[in-house]
Amino acid sequence: MKVNAYAALKPNEKLESYSYELGELGSEQVDIKVAYCGICHSDLSMINNEWGMTEYPIVPGHEIIGEVIAVGKAVKNLKIGDKVGLGWMSSSCMSCEQCMDGHHHLCYDGESTIVGRNGGFADYVRGHWSWAIPLPDTIDMSKAGPLLCGGITVFSPILLGGVKPTDTVGVIGIGGLGHMAIKFLKNWGCEVVAFSSNPSKKEEILKMGASKVINSTSHEELESITGKLNFIINTTNVTLDWNSYLTALAPKGRFHTVGAVLEPLAIPAFSLIMGEKTVGGSPIGSPALTKTMLDFCVRHAIYPDVEEFPMTKVNDAIEHLKTGKARFRVVLKNE
Amino acid sequence: MKVNAYAALKPNEKLESYSYELGELGSEQVDIKVAYCGICHSDLSMINNEWGMTEYPIVPGHEIIGEVIAVGKAVKNLKIGDKVGLGWMSSSCMSCEQCMDGHHHLCYDGESTIVGRNGGFADYVRGHWSWAIPLPDTIDMSKAGPLLCGGITVFSPILLGGVKPTDTVGVIGIGGLGHMAIKFLKNWGCEVVAFSSNPSKKEEILKMGASKVINSTSHEELESITGKLNFIINTTNVTLDWNSYLTALAPKGRFHTVGAVLEPLAIPAFSLIMGEKTVGGSPIGSPALTKTMLDFCVRHAIYPDVEEFPMTKVNDAIEHLKTGKARFRVVLKNE
Structure with a gap:
């Protein structure tokens, strides 16, 4: 499957249109059609290689809201059409001490959505089922993205x-x-x-x-x-x-x-x-804790204040955030 | 009442015999006849004014084991003859937020046994009843002193x-x-x-x-x-x-x-x-926690390894500690 995305090709430059081919879906993976993706400060840090671990081209974006469009053979808890969120992490080994203890976010072999792989400034994104967090039915998807990381x-x-x-x-x-x-x-x-x-x-x-x-x-x-x-x-x-x-x-x-x-x-x-x-x-939280948070957010109607930009205007959105104008979180929308 | 003690008159010198007069006993205070007193590194820090708050002459000693010989009029839980321990603190206000919450060791107006008053390298010492911790009956008094602070x-x-x-x-x-x-x-x-x-x-x-x-x-x-x-x-x-x-x-x-x-x-x-x-x-602990610890020590026969010196040999004892020879805590004994 071909994915259309926006990528940084080197530090401190504007993102450019970029497409790549997704290989065969792993048995424990799901593919997600991206509806919304928030922009987090760590996207900017990664775009500019501030942490020394960026591989270019990098497709940023890890506050993703979307819909499952394909599930691997071993996936039991998700089906096509499910609404999910994908945050900073996209995979954990499921078998190390931390995963077995419910702390998948501290997995010794965890994978981040935008480190060494392609993130959510795109029409599709892939992840391990454990990190594709099912969304409560009544959640406002247009505002939920930033909850998944920030x-x-x-x-x-x-x-x-x-x-x-x-x-x-x-x-x-x-x-x-x-x-x-x-x-x-x-x-x-x-x-x-x-x-x-x-x-x-x-x-x-x-x-x-x-x-x-x-x-x-x-x-x-x-x-x-x-x-x-x-x-x-x-x-x-x-x-x-x-x-x-x-x-x-x-x-x-x-x-x-x-x-x-x-x-x-x-x-x-x-x-x-x-x-x-x-x-x-502390860093982010476990999948279980993220689910707990989403339920709490729906119960109390807690959402970030978001400013929406079309995904095509990603560079304007980044500029808006960089110059300190964001009130208070920027979300990209796929139209 | 006259108290015979050992005091530092200035930093980095040997302690000297020193006596002082104890005034009238406050209604919430008790006087204790000192049987044993441990030597703690903070005694050395105070003797040499390392923390900039020493008033000379200073009578060190805040790991005290002894017997109550006088009780103030308002003291309800102690009587003459009771065996008690007195540690780093000798008084707390009993009415601030921390005292009222059981954290008397974090009292905003607490008094330390050797800061601005005379400690336990002496035959007698005075303190507020709350910090004169009743000892379990079967405790080994010769080894219990260091439990009160260290x-x-x-x-x-x-x-x-x-x-x-x-x-x-x-x-x-x-x-x-x-x-x-x-x-x-x-x-x-x-x-x-x-x-x-x-x-x-x-x-x-x-x-x-x-x-x-x-x-x-x-x-x-x-x-x-x-x-x-x-x-x-x-x-x-x-x-x-x-x-x-x-x-x-x-x-x-x-x-x-x-x-x-x-x-x-x-x-x-x-x-x-x-x-x-x-x-x-964290610093020391509250009186309630100290009591809990003493009960635990008696139940499991937990005592420090102590080396005993007569109180009269206090300078030899300090030298032993300073030169790193102590195995592992030095206790002074009044004979």
Whole structure:
């Protein structure tokens, strides 16, 4: 089968039309007709080889919503016509310790949708059945794409980190991931404090459910919440004044980064010890957890704020995101 | 009442005989006749003002075992003749958020036994009733002192960190705290991996219950346990190759420091994110937790390996500890 896609041929250039041939379908694989695909910051990182693991040409896109059009012989839980989502991962070995324990996203031999293979800026995409997540019937497909990567990335620490409805939670960086974190936490029952370096977003952030917006460039504003937060989720990938945020944590508070900051975090041991605090991180979540999240989203009508571009305008969409104009997630639509 | 004690008059000098007058007993306080007092590394740090908060003369000593000889009017749970232990803390406000939540060791207005007041290298010591921990009847008082600070410091992360009997746990630094951690973990049912830079301790460490001793100065030996540990307790206060230890953790593994390393820990975000790992810390534990630990110690006959010196030989005892000869905790005895 021929796939029509958009690919980067080298770093820092516009994507170009690109087509490739999909080989024979593996017995555990499914093919998906792409309806929508979100654009995530890690697509940009991969397009520009910021992590040193890009193979060109690269077809980006890993926040995919679509319909199953072919299933391998061994696939038992999906059939042609099923609506599914495919996120950052497209395959896991199913037999390693992590897979057997339900943590397929930590698989020792997992495959990412856009690393060494072709992603979702295309009319078709292929994946292992385990990562083609069945969508709840009533989900809004036009907005669900970003939940498959950005959404599960912030949902996972909230659920697995044991965040309670009585907690006050900070969210650093109110972009694609951060704004979804606010919506989850609001529906969790938490008080939410947003940290943003962009004051122009303040009103929108309050509408999403934050009770307070702290200007993260203001030392005074940071100090005003000393000892108040039970949990902090960092969605940015830049070096911050880590100790200021540890100080903002209440005793037993937990700082959690999903932002892949390149420079090591400088964490004072005293700050951890005196308040029994922790610093942690996580990537996406397992297929089971992703399904749990989607059910929660449908129950509470939680969706990212999306701006839709036709797939053919992918370069305009990327430019929109790169220049910081996105409010708050960009989704490509196949027409 | 006159108290005879040993005090440091300035940094880096021998302790000298020193006596002082105890004022009127507060209604919530108790006076304790000191039978034994352990020597902790933080006594040495305080003697030499390494943390910049020492007031001279300082009477060190905060691993105290003794007998109640006077109780304030409002004290309900202790009576004259009761055997008690007094550790790093000697008072907490009892009314702040942390005290009310059972975390008296995180009290916003807590008092340490040797900060701004006189500790246990003395014949008598005073404290708030809440921190005079009643001892189980059958405890070996001659060995119990070090449990009150060093012991609870490593017991707390094991219990509150959710360490399970099926876990493989690393202990870094096999001195006073580390050797107690090994004994707790052995009785917890865990497989214990000890990290020591001193090969001469290997046989003793294996006897305590470790199944393996890793030479922490050997990169090869560190690499041999990549991905194997569910939990690591660091008892040292020097800068280590943090990422090597994060790499030694299994997915979802937790690194916990009780060692107050002065230089900030350099923690790569990718190491946290890709394996869902955390880095945390903690000080001592609450009075309730200390009582729980003492009951556990009696049930399993868990005691530190102690070397006893008469209180009058306090300077010899300190020298023994400073020169790395202690196997593994030094206790002073009032004769």
